[in-house]
Amino acid sequence: MSDPLFEFLCRMGDNTLVLGHRVSEWCGTAPVLEEDIALANTALDLIGQTTLWLNLAGEVEGRGRDADALAFRRDVWDFRNLFLVEQPNGDFGQTMMRQFLFDSWHRLYLTGLTESSDARISAIAEKSLKEVSYHLDRATDTVIGLGDGTEESHARMQAALDRLWPFVGEMFAGDAVDAALARQGTAPDPAKLRSGFDEQVGKVLAEATLVRPDSDFAHKGGKTGTRHSEHLGHMLAQMQWLQRAYPDATW
Amino acid sequence: MQNEWPLWEVFIRGQHGLSHRHVGSLHAADAEGAIKNARDVYTRRNEGVSIWVVEASAIAASSPDEKGPLYEPSNDKIYRHPTFYDIPDDAGAM
Amino acid sequence: MYAQMIKSTGKTVKSLDEMDPQERAFQERIDAGGKIEPRDWMPEGYRKTLIRQIGQHAHSEIVGQLPEGNWITRAPTLERKAILLAKVQDEAGHGLYLYCAAETLGVSRDDLTRDLLSGKMKYSSIFNYPTLTWADMGAVGWLVDGAAIMNQVPLQRTSYGPYARAMVRICKEESFHQRQGFDIMMKMASGTEAQRKMAQDALNRFWYPSLMMFGPSDENSVHSAQNMAWKIKMNTNDELRQKFVDQTVPQAEYLGLTVPDAHLKWNEERGHYDFSEPDWEEFFDVLNGNGPCSKERLEARNKAWDDGAWVRDGLMAHAEKKKARKLAAE
Numbered sequence: 001m002s003d004p005l006f007e008f009l010c011r012m013g014d015n016t017l018v019l020g021h022r023v024s025e026w027c028g029t030a031p032v033l034e035e036d037i038a039l040a041n042t043a044l045d046l047i048g049q050t051t052l053w054l055n056l057a058g059e060v061e062g063r064g065r066d067a068d069a070l071a072f073r074r075d076v077w078d079f080r081n082l083f084l085v086e087q088p089n090g091d092f093g094q095t096m097m098r099q100f101l102f103d104s105w106h107r108l109y110l111t112g113l114t115e116s117s118d119a120r121i122s123a124i125a126e127k128s129l130k131e132v133s134y135h136l137d138r139a140t141d142t143v144i145g146l147g148d149g150t151e152e153s154h155a156r157m158q159a160a161l162d163r164l165w166p167f168v169g170e171m172f173a174g175d176a177v178d179a180a181l182a183r184q185g186t187a188p189d190p191a192k193l194r195s196g197f198d199e200q201v202g203k204v205l206a207e208a209t210l211v212r213p214d215s216d217f218a219h220k221g222g223k224t225g226t227r228h229s230e231h232l233g234h235m236l237a238q239m240q241w242l243q244r245a246y247p248d249a250t251w
Numbered sequence: 252m253q254n255e256w257p258l259w260e261v262f263i264r265g266q267h268g269l270s271h272r273h274v275g276s277l278h279a280a281d282a283e284g285a286i287k288n289a290r291d292v293y294t295r296r297n298e299g300v301s302i303w304v305v306e307a308s309a310i311a312a313s314s315p316d317e318k319g320p321l322y323e324p325s326n327d328k329i330y331r332h333p334t335f336y337d338i339p340d341d342a343g344a345m
Numbered sequence: 346m347y348a349q350m351i352k353s354t355g356k357t358v359k360s361l362d363e364m365d366p367q368e369r370a371f372q373e374r375i376d377a378g379g380k381i382e383p384r385d386w387m388p389e390g391y392r393k394t395l396i397r398q399i400g401q402h403a404h405s406e407i408v409g410q411l412p413e414g415n416w417i418t419r420a421p422t423l424e425r426k427a428i429l430l431a432k433v434q435d436e437a438g439h440g441l442y443l444y445c446a447a448e449t450l451g452v453s454r455d456d457l458t459r460d461l462l463s464g465k466m467k468y469s470s471i472f473n474y475p476t477l478t479w480a481d482m483g484a485v486g487w488l489v490d491g492a493a494i495m496n497q498v499p500l501q502r503t504s505y506g507p508y509a510r511a512m513v514r515i516c517k518e519e520s521f522h523q524r525q526g527f528d529i530m531m532k533m534a535s536g537t538e539a540q541r542k543m544a545q546d547a548l549n550r551f552w553y554p555s556l557m558m559f560g561p562s563d564e565n566s567v568h569s570a571q572n573m574a575w576k577i578k579m580n581t582n583d584e585l586r587q588k589f590v591d592q593t594v595p596q597a598e599y600l601g602l603t604v605p606d607a608h609l610k611w612n613e614e615r616g617h618y619d620f621s622e623p624d625w626e627e628f629f630d631v632l633n634g635n636g637p638c639s640k641e642r643l644e645a646r647n648k649a650w651d652d653g654a655w656v657r658d659g660l661m662a663h664a665e666k667k668k669a670r671k672l673a674a675e
Contacts, residue, residue, distance in 0.1 A: 017423075024417050024426070027433050028410035029645065031653025032256070033441045034277055036410075038291040040434035047427045068422045092656045138287055145280070145663040146656065153659025242421040242479055249537045251421035251479070254661050255455045258448060275514070276445040278454065280664035292438060296518070315385045 004180040005118075006061050007080060008187060010070070011177075011223050013053030014081035017071055018232070019102060020046030021239055022089055031092055038138060042099070045131040052124045072243035076233050083222035084167035086232045090160065093153070096142045097160035103136035104201050105171040105193065112188030121186060140204050147208025158210050169218020172197070177224075258307040259285040261292075263299035271303050279304075347405040347469045347493055348398045349560040350632065351578070353390065353571040375576050380506040383449040391575055392450050395505055396457075397466070398577060399447040404461045404468035406440035408642050412476045413485055421479060428525050429482060435522065439515045446507040462647050470628060471558050473636025474550070480533050480540070484547035486526015488555040488593065494523060495589050496559070499579035508577070527596065534600040541601075548597065549605045553623040559586040561625055590618050 023043040030036035054067035065073075084102055089095045110132055113125035146153040172194040174182075181187040205212055221227030242251070256278040262271035274293050279285035285304040293299070313321060329335050338345055361369055368388055374381070381387055413433050420426035444454040460466040471489055476482065497519070501512045533544035559582040563569035572578035597604050608621045631639065 021418060024430055027417055027430060028407075028414035028437070029649040029652075031649070031656035032278065033407070033437050033444075034279065034288040034292060035653075035656075036437045037295075037434055037441070038288065040430055040437070041291050041295070044427055044430055044434075047423055047430070051423050071423055072421070092653065134290075141283065141287065142660070145284075146659040148666060149659025149661075149663040150655070152655045153662070156655065238418050241419055246537065246539055249421075249540055251425055251532060254658060255453055256657065256661060258445075275442055275511075276448070277441065280660040281667065284660065284664070292441060295434075295438070312384065315382065 003060065004177045005186065006057055007177045008181050009053050009057035009060060010078075011080040011082075013050050013057055013067070013070065014079050015085050015102075015106075016046040016053065017050040018079070018081040018235065019085040019099075020044075020050060021235060022085065022087075023095070023099070025089055026095065035092075042135050042138075045128075045135065049124070049128045049131070052127070056120055056124065068243075072240045076228055076236060077225055079228060079232060079236075080223055080225050081232075082167070082170055083219045083229060084164065084170065086222070086229055086235065087164065087167065088231055090163070091156060093146055093156040094160040094163065096139055096146070097157060097164055099135065100139035100143045100204070101164055101168055101201070102171075103132055103139050104197055105168075106132050107136050108193045108196050109188065109190065112193070115185075116187060117185035143204060143210075144208045147205070147210045154209065157208065161205070161210050162213055165213040165215070166217050166219050169216060170220050170222060173218065173220060175224060256280050259289075259304045260307050260310060261285075261289040262303040262305075263289070263293055264301040265299055266297070271301065274298070276307060282306075347409075347496065347558075348401045349467070349469060349558070351394060351398045351401065351568065351572060353394045353568040353575075357567060358571045358574050372574070375504045375574075378502075379504075380509065381504050382506045390571075391577075394572060394575070395508065395577055396447055396450050396452055398572075399443050399450075399508055400452070400457045400460070400466055401468060403440045403443035403447060403457065404466060405472065406436045406443060407461075408468045408472045408646060410436045410440075411642055411645055412472055412474070412638070413482060415476050416479060416482050419479070420482075425482075425529075432486070432522055432525060435518050438518070439511075442511040442514055443508075446505075446511040449507045458650065462643070462650055464634065464643065467632060468642075469558060470631040470636065471554050473631050473639045473642060474554050475638050477550070478543045478547060480529070480543035480547035481551070483526050483529030483533055483544065484551040486522055486524075487530050487596070488526075488548075488551050489558070490519065490522040490526060491593060492555050492558045492585075492589050494519060495585045495592075496580075502576070502579065504576035530600055530602075534602060544600070545602050548602050552605050553627075556586055556589070556620075556623045557625075557628045557631075559583075559589070561628065587617055590620050594618055 020043045023039055023046065026036065026039045027043075028036065030039055050071065051067045054070045058065040058067065058070055082102070084098060087094075087098060089098075107129065110125045110129040114122050114129060116122040116125065143157065147157045148154070172190045174189055174191045178187070178190055182189040202212065242249075257280075258276055259279055259282075260276050261274050263274045264271045277285065277288050277292055279288045282304060285306075286302050289302045289304055294302070325331075359368075361372060364372060367386055371381070371385075371387060371391075381391075410433050413429060413436075417426060417430050417433065420429050444457060447457060448454060457466065461468065471492075476485065494516070497512055497516055501509055501516055503509045503512065530544055530547075533540040533547075535541075536544075561582065563582045569578060569581065573581075594604055594609065606621045608619065610619050612619045630636070634640075634643075636642075
């Protein structure tokens with residue numbers, strides 16, 4: 001196993017990098033101007049968090065890589081983001097459901113990280129937590145509003161939930177990296193966050209008149225880097241293209 | 252359905268303790284949405300610490316035709332302004 | 346500009362003596378630098394022309410998101426991505442402020458949007474040009490925003506209060522847009538051979554379309570004279586174009602780039618640069634929907650609007666249910 005701290009920081013940074021990228025794809029095409037602007041704010045927060053996490057990852061690694069080097073010069077197998085965040089945007093409902101599920105986990109996890117024994121980590125968590133609490137608020141309102149809206153919006157939100165639910169489990173599946181960090185008091189054990197997540201998500205889904213899928217089947221492999229979806233490669237092809245095509249340039 | 256979201260007027264109080272000030276408008280389905288949209292649209296540059304929203308149709312406004320009766324009568328009440336009074340410098344700051 | 350070729354109403358500009366007392370009072374108020382507010386009396390032509398102009402300006406901001414949005418997912422660093430996203434987000438905000446200003450004149454944002462989507466209302470010709478390389482993000486910020494600012498700064502003094510206030514906010518926010526563009530150009534122009542080539546190519550492609558943004562000469566235009574009398578247009582197109590060229594040419598020199606105009610020359614006597622006119626035939630083609638990206642731009646806006654309908658309806662339906670439930674509980 002490579003350095004657990006580096007792994008962990010890449011997981012955090014890759015989650016926000018990939019999701020921030022996905023959300024930024026909405027720019028200019030959201031259902032109303034107000035949403036367009038709000039989505040851009042979310043993406044900007046996530047890009048900012050990425051810079052903090054990946055810069056720290058580079059520092060911990062000690063090989064002279066900064067956030068940009070990690071974001072733009074690694075290939076798919078080096079990415080440590082959750083399966084959930086690399087899922088394509090789909091319709092607005094799928095985007096907001098993905099956001100809601102991720103934020104619900106992210107807020108709990110960041111809350112734990114504010115108690116981290118590593119002051120650099122707790123500082124980033126502290127800052128991110130404020131941003132993410134707002135993202136969650138907004139996503140929650142949208143999930144409820146669209147779930148309880150028209151027949152069509154309800155059907156679309158239920159379809160989004162059904163589609164994304166198999167990616168929920170991975171957020172709580174711990175591995176050796178998580179165990180090592182939990183032992184050091186660096187990061188919370190993700191498995192322990194599941195009941196809080198279920199309770200909170202359950203409340204929102206009820207208000208949204210959406211039904212939680214029965215199956216708890218969970219895709220795995222994103223955060224360990226052992227398997228990603230085909231979508232990630234296409235995203236990286238676009239995101240990293242300039243850096244790859246002109247490796248000697250600075251921007 | 253062709254149902255446009257209602258228009259809301261947005262008022263923001265800045266960091267420095269001044270009153271809420273009208274900053275613009277936006278559309279939202281309801282008041283909660285309007286506050287969130289106002290946060291995203293009108294506080295992108297640290298402009299505020301408090302937001303009020305009010306549905307535009309709920310605002311009662313004075314009529315421009317009554318400008319004379321409404322505002323001119325106060326023109327000649329110059330004694331309401333401190334500069335009306337001549338206080339000699341010798342009296343000190345006042 | 347962001348609002349090009351705004352047709353006014355009427356055949357000639359009336360003199361004060363030809364106006365009835367109400368219109369005369371209105372015009373005198375404008376002449377004295379006063380502001381017209383939404384509930385004030387105004388000539389129907391003033392209202393209609395303003396709706397056209399503010400609407401077109403708003404549409405330009407919204408369609409203007411697309412050529413730059415084209416590069417957000419390909420920005421070369423995290424910081425560049427954030428800056429570009431923040432800038433394009435501002436454009437959405439500016440469109441929003443302008444639609445709100447237009448709404449004070451008795452049209453709805455949805456009405457204006459439908460007129461954009463059907464092609465009935467126009468947006469600035471500039472956004473029908475493609476952004477092909479990263480240097481285009483520099484050129485758009487430097488030249489396109491530079492040209493827009495020329496027009497927008499004086500519009501802060503326009504006679505219609507809500508429009509003027511929107512412009513004040515927009516100008517304040519936009520001050521970083523041109524600078525971030527020039528910043529990209531500086532990096533590119535002093536970068537590798539390939540980057541310099543990209544920078545020059547971007548200038549070559551965006552120079553004349555930027556000059557077109559000001560619209561053809563309107564020295565003899567009745568529309569323009571009326572709009573200037575109403576102070577909803579503050580300068581002639583030629584004045585602004587000249588000012589833009591005078592400001593931009595030294596910046597190009599600073600970058601070590603060549604303005605693609607063999608006739609460009611400083612005229613000592615005039616105290617201005619002499620320069621070549623853009624191809625006005627191309628301008629009218631673009632304005633009539635035959636720009637290189639005209640179809641794609643309108644398709645993108647139509648798709649966003651159609652795809653978003655269920656969301657707008659869904660959230661509205663929920664809001665109404667919530668209101669009804671609250672009423673029932675009381």
